Amino acid sequence: xxxxxxxxxxxxxxxxxxxxxxxxxxxxxxxxxxxxxxxxxxxxxxxxxxxxxxxxxxxxxxxxxxxxxxxxxxxxxxxxxxxxxxxxxxxxxxxxxxxxxxxxxxxxxxxxxxxxxxxxxxxxxxxxxxxxxxxxxxxxxxxxxxxxxxxxxxxxxxxxxxxxxxxxxxxxxxxxxxxxxxxxxxxxxxxxxxxxxxxxxxxxxxxxxxxxxxxxxxxxxxxxxxxxxxxxxxxxxxxxxxxxxxxxxxxxxxxxxxxxxxxxxxxxxxxxxxxxxxxxxxxxxxxxxxxxxxxxxxxxxxxxxxxxxxxxxxxxxxxxxxxxxxxxxxxxxxxxxxxxxxxxxxxxxx
Amino acid sequence: xxxxxxxxxxxxxxxxxxxxxxxxxxxxxxxxxxxxxxxxxxxxxxxxxxxxxxxxxxxxxxxxxxxxxxxxxxxxxxxxxxxxxxxxxxxxxxxxxxxxxxxxxxxxxxxxxxxxxxxxxxxxxxxxxxxxxxxxxxxxxxxxxxxxxxxxxxxxxxxxxxxxxxxxxxxxxxxxxxxxxxxxxxxxxxxxxxxxxxxxxxxxxxxxxxxxxxxxxxxxxxxxxxxxxxxxxxxxxxxxxxxxxxxxxxxxxxxxxxxxxxxxxxxxxxxxxxxxxxxxxxxxxxxxxxxxxxxxxxxxxxxxxxxxxxxxxxxxxxxxxxxxxxxxxxxxxxxxxxxxxxxxxxxxxx
Numbered sequence: 001x002x003x004x005x006x007x008x009x010x011x012x013x014x015x016x017x018x019x020x021x022x023x024x025x026x027x028x029x030x031x032x033x034x035x036x037x038x039x040x041x042x043x044x045x046x047x048x049x050x051x052x053x054x055x056x057x058x059x060x061x062x063x064x065x066x067x068x069x070x071x072x073x074x075x076x077x078x079x080x081x082x083x084x085x086x087x088x089x090x091x092x093x094x095x096x097x098x099x100x101x102x103x104x105x106x107x108x109x110x111x112x113x114x115x116x117x118x119x120x121x122x123x124x125x126x127x128x129x130x131x132x133x134x135x136x137x138x139x140x141x142x143x144x145x146x147x148x149x150x151x152x153x154x155x156x157x158x159x160x161x162x163x164x165x166x167x168x169x170x171x172x173x174x175x176x177x178x179x180x181x182x183x184x185x186x187x188x189x190x191x192x193x194x195x196x197x198x199x200x201x202x203x204x205x206x207x208x209x210x211x212x213x214x215x216x217x218x219x220x221x222x223x224x225x226x227x228x229x230x231x232x233x234x235x236x237x238x239x240x241x242x243x244x245x246x247x248x249x250x251x252x253x254x255x256x257x258x259x260x261x262x263x264x265x266x267x268x269x270x271x272x273x274x275x276x277x278x279x280x281x282x283x284x285x286x287x288x289x290x291x292x293x294x295x296x297x298x299x300x301x302x303x304x305x306x307x308x309x310x311x312x313x314x315x316x317x318x319x320x321x322x323x324x325x326x327x328x329x330x331x332x333x334x335x336x337x338x339x340x341x342x343x344x345x346x347x348x349x350x
Numbered sequence: 351x352x353x354x355x356x357x358x359x360x361x362x363x364x365x366x367x368x369x370x371x372x373x374x375x376x377x378x379x380x381x382x383x384x385x386x387x388x389x390x391x392x393x394x395x396x397x398x399x400x401x402x403x404x405x406x407x408x409x410x411x412x413x414x415x416x417x418x419x420x421x422x423x424x425x426x427x428x429x430x431x432x433x434x435x436x437x438x439x440x441x442x443x444x445x446x447x448x449x450x451x452x453x454x455x456x457x458x459x460x461x462x463x464x465x466x467x468x469x470x471x472x473x474x475x476x477x478x479x480x481x482x483x484x485x486x487x488x489x490x491x492x493x494x495x496x497x498x499x500x501x502x503x504x505x506x507x508x509x510x511x512x513x514x515x516x517x518x519x520x521x522x523x524x525x526x527x528x529x530x531x532x533x534x535x536x537x538x539x540x541x542x543x544x545x546x547x548x549x550x551x552x553x554x555x556x557x558x559x560x561x562x563x564x565x566x567x568x569x570x571x572x573x574x575x576x577x578x579x580x581x582x583x584x585x586x587x588x589x590x591x592x593x594x595x596x597x598x599x600x601x602x603x604x605x606x607x608x609x610x611x612x613x614x615x616x617x618x619x620x621x622x623x624x625x626x627x628x629x630x631x632x633x634x635x636x637x638x639x640x641x642x643x644x645x646x647x648x649x650x651x652x653x654x655x656x657x658x659x660x661x662x663x664x665x666x667x668x669x670x671x672x673x674x675x676x677x678x679x680x681x682x683x684x685x686x687x688x689x690x691x692x693x694x695x696x697x698x699x700x
Contacts, residue, residue, distance in 0.1 A: 151666075155505035155609040157559045157598065161535075172530075179529030180522075184603030185511075187652040208648040209507045209600055209607055211660050211674040216639050220620065220662045229665070242666030246609040246674060248507065250559055251601050253534030257559055259505040259596040261611070270570065289566050298558040302537040310561050312570045315579070316501075316592030324561040324596060 004032035005068035005346050008091070010082070012036040012047060012056055015165045016073040016096065020335040021049045027339060030346045037063050037070075039078075067091045069345050071338045087124030092349075094341045096128040096334055101231060103127070108234045110134065111340045112282040113141030118344050126345070128338045131162055132213075132224060132247065133231040135256040135327030138306045142280035143273060143321070144236055148265035150319070151242045154228060157250045157257040158213060159297065162329050163200040170199025171251055174206035183207060205251050213247040222247055255297035256329045263320040270313050273321055277308050282332070287311050300326035304336055354382035355418035355696050358441070360432070362386035362397055362406055365515045366423040366446065370685040371399045377689060380696045387413050387420075389428075417441045419695050421688045437474030442699075444691045446478040446684055451581060453477070458584045460484065461690045462632040463491030468694050476695070478688045481512055482563075482574060482597065483581040485606035485677030488656045492630035493623060493671070494586055498615035500669070501592045504578060507600045507607040508563060509647065512679050513550040520549025521601055524556035533557060555601050563597040572597055605647035606679045613670040620663050623671055627658050632682070637661050650676035654686055 009024070011017050017038075024034060025048075034049055036056045043058035057063050059078075064070065064086045072079050072095045079097035086093050100106040100123070107117040108127045118126055129137065140149065160167035174194050183189050184207040194204040203210045214223030229243040250257075278285040286295045287309040295307035307326040314320035327333055359374070361367050367388070374384060375398075384399055386406045393408035407413050409428075414420065414436045422429050422436075422445045429447035436443050450456040450473070457467040458477045468476055479487065490499065510517035524544050533539050534557040544554040553560045564573030579593040600607075628635040636645045637659040645657035657676040664670035677683055 153503045153611045157507070157600070175525065175529040179525040184648075185651060187650075188648065189651075190648040202642050203646050204648055207602055208646050209602060210646055211607070211609075211644050212639065220637075220639060220660065221665075222639070242664075244611055244664045244666070244670070244672055246660065246672055248607075248609065248674070250507070252557055252559060257561070257598075259561075259598065261503045261594055287570075289562065289570060289572070292552050294561050296553050296558050296560055298534075298538065298540040298554055300537075301535060301539075310570065310596065314592075314594045315571075316594070320594070322594055322596055324598070 004030065005349050006033040006035065006066055007031045007342065008035045008037055008064065008067045008070040010037045010059060010070055011073035013038045013042040013045060014073055015161060015168070016330055016334040019330040020071065020073065020339065021047055023331065023335050023339050025050050030343055035067060061085055064089050064091050068349060069094065069342050071342050072096060073334065073338070083125050092345045093125045094128060094338050094345065095125055096338050098130065098227070100125050101127040101129065102234065108231060109341050110137055110141065110235050110337060111344055112138045113235055114237065115344060118341060119348065126341055128334070128341060129231045129235060130227045131329035131333030132156055132158060132256055133228050133235070134333045134337055135306065135329055136258045136260060136325045137232060137235055138282045139277060139280070139308045139323065139325050140260065140262065141236060142276050142283060143262065146276050147268055149236065149238060149241060149262060150265055151263040152232065152244070153261040154243070154245045155259045156247045157252070158247060159252040159254050159256055159329055160205055160249065161254040162213070162256065166200045168253055170197065170201060171205050171253065173197055174204055178206045201249060205249055208251070210249040211246065213249055252297045254328060254330055255301040255326055256333060257297055257324065257326045260323040260325060261314065261320060262323065263317065267318045268313060268321055270311055273311050277311070282306060283308060295324060295326040297326055301328055303328060304331055306332060354380065355699050356383040356385065356416055357381045357692065358385045358387055358414065358417045358420040360387045360409060360420055361423035363388045363392040363395065364423055365511060365518070366680055366684040369680040370421065370423065370689065371397055373681065373685050373689050375400050380693055385417060411435055414439050414441050418699060419444065419692050421692050422446060423684065423688065433475050442695045443475045444478060444688050444695065445475055446688050448480065448577070450475050451477040451479065452584065458581060459691050460487055460491065460585050460687060461694055462488045463585055464587065465694060468691060469698065476691055478691060479581045479585060480577045481679035481683030482506055482508060482606055483578050483585070484683045484687055485656065485679055486608045486610060486675045487582060487585055488632045489627060489630070489658045489673065489675050490610065490612065491586060492626050492633060493612065496626050497618055499586065499588060499591060499612060500615055501613040502582065502594070503611040504593070504595045505609045506597045507602070508597060509602040509604050509606055509679055510555055510599065511604040512606065516550045518603055520547065520551060521555050521603065523547055524554055528556045551599060555599055558601070560599040561596065563599055602647045604678060604680055605651040605676055606683060607647055607674065607676045610673040610675060611664065611670060612673065613667065617668045618663060618671055620661055623661050627661070632656060633658060645674060645676040647676055651678050653678060654681055656682060
């Protein structure tokens with residue numbers, strides 16, 4: 001290839017798109033032209049990337065002319081329709097929707113864990129994992145490489161921006177309804193104050209936690225829980241790994257947290273696990289409770305790495321660890337990992 | 351005994367004390383005199399119980415004259431000093447501090463689970479479990495009675511009122527600082543806005559979750575995590591039960607929630623578990639995600655039972671269940687269970 005590759009950002013005007021443009025402006029610049037694409041209703045808007053104003057083009061087939069790599073952050077049905085159109089024109093698509101993640105002919109890539117899979121893309125599409133999976137998988141990948149994972153039990157504390165701008169706006173509106181009140185002590189009082197202003201959530205999220213994310217699957221599981229299970233297995237290359245997940249929404253704007261109970265092939269030690277995590281790329285170990293150090297979303301938000309703390313060996317099982325993990329669901333959980341995958345492809349095309 | 355027993359409420363002016371007076375006013379009345387006792391600084395205040403104004407007496411030895419049963423809700427050191435003083439005068443003490451919970455000569459009682467242990471109290475003291483344990487143990491006790499528990503992995507979503515009035519005031523102050531702002535998207539922005547107004551918590555709780563409760567124990571565990579483990583074992587009569595706990599504070603005023611991964615002796619079914627939970631005393635099964643039904647703190651707060659939903663059989667283990675459980679930490683988690691224990695004692699004294 002001659003010169004730097006041309007990148008298209010499809011869905012540039014969404015919550016993840018906005019973070020994507022920031023990230024493209026901050027990272028080492030490997031791109032020639034960066035083209036911004038969105039729905040026809042957003043076309044013509046100007047957005048800033050790499051310090052320049054770029055006009056948003058409408059999503060159509062011609063928009064992909066001359067594009068080498070396209071990052072998609074659009075709803076599943078839009079990806080399902082347009083990613084193959086772009087791929088048919090020779091564009092390598094890095095897709096952040098759920099449309100292709102479990103397709104056996106589409107690699108699901110986390111560069112720190114399984115970068116080698118990116119080259120095997122018979123459909124011309126590479127998938128970016130779900131934000132919840134991504135918020136923990138870099139840390140688990142590092143531990144798995146050393147110890148060999150045998151079982152996971154995960155509980156999430158998921159931020160509202162996992163539901164996009166509507167999620168953020170909903171929490172902020174609800175907070176302004178409950179702040180300065182005595183709400184939160186009587187049955188249903190928060191529900192009555194919030195009324196039907198629940199936005200994309202089935203229940204109020206202010207002064208509440210909601211054990212539901214996504215849609216209903218078989219036997220009472222939520223789609224988000226199945227996603228974390230399926231994607232963790234695919235990324236780690238462990239198709240039979242036992243994974244039990246419960247997904248819970250919490251009133252945090254951005255950054256997903258998780259408690260993880262991880263069982264390994266043999267005995268583990270806290271010192272050993274801390275050493276692995278302290279040196280793993282993309283991971284920050286923040287684990288000194290005696291000094292008040294453990295990760296929280298308020299620390300991790302706006303940063304790139306997966307933060308890990310509260311590392312303990314399970315008291316009744318020398319082969320298991322308990323962890324608390326935080327990751328910015330809009331950065332590593334979406335835009336950053338997509339950009340990292342696109343950079344892997346750019347390197348290969350160079 | 352002649353006539354109805356005399357009850358003393360020690361710590362009547364605290365957050366739990368206030369709920370206790372409500373509960374005593376609502377339940378079937380088994381008591382003769384109800385005497386209210388608090389620190390000398392609160393003595394002389396008048397509080398309403400059973401529709402009558404009662405003057406608060408100062409805590410001293412004479413305050414227990416003629417008392418049959420005393421419910422203590424005071425700091426550990428106050429219980430450690432005064433519960434034995436009351437017991438030495440023949441008062442049966444029901445203590446809600448941590449001072450005696452793991453004492454082998456003090457029963458740790460949850461009436462729905464181990465009522466029979468209340469009579470075996472060589473020190474004249476009966477302990478009420480920690481609020482976090484209590485918010486889930488009634489549901490687990492019912493499942494254990496049928497299936498036989500073999501392992502627990504628990505993650506908590508704990509309300510700020512677990513830290514008393516100071517916890518509630520802190521969350522409310524922080525919420526008024528973050529409501530109406532764009533905070534929660536930049537590294538440290540919530541921390542800077544909250545400053546040193548963190549109250550009893552090590553980090554901001556508004557727009558955040560904090561994976562820490564209590565004090566530091568060995569090997570990185572928090573006291574709250576060890577408490578849930580130790581107390582669950584004692585209440586269930588399973589001193590060797592493997593229990594892994596991670597305790598996390600969330601911005602909810604009242605009602606603790608938990609995700610529970612519970613492994614049993616043999617195969618379990620969702621239908622079977624739902625039937626057990628639907629008929630267990632003190633439990634409400636609220637589990638129909640297709641109709642939007644799963645428990646949240648906003649539903650459970652101010653109510654007596656333990657709410658259980660999201661009942662799923664673990665996909666890779668037919669002997670295990672995943673559950674989401676909510677319990678009002680000031681009612682069943684503290685005042686209500688204490689009142690229930692006191693009523694068991696009153697029945698025995700009658």
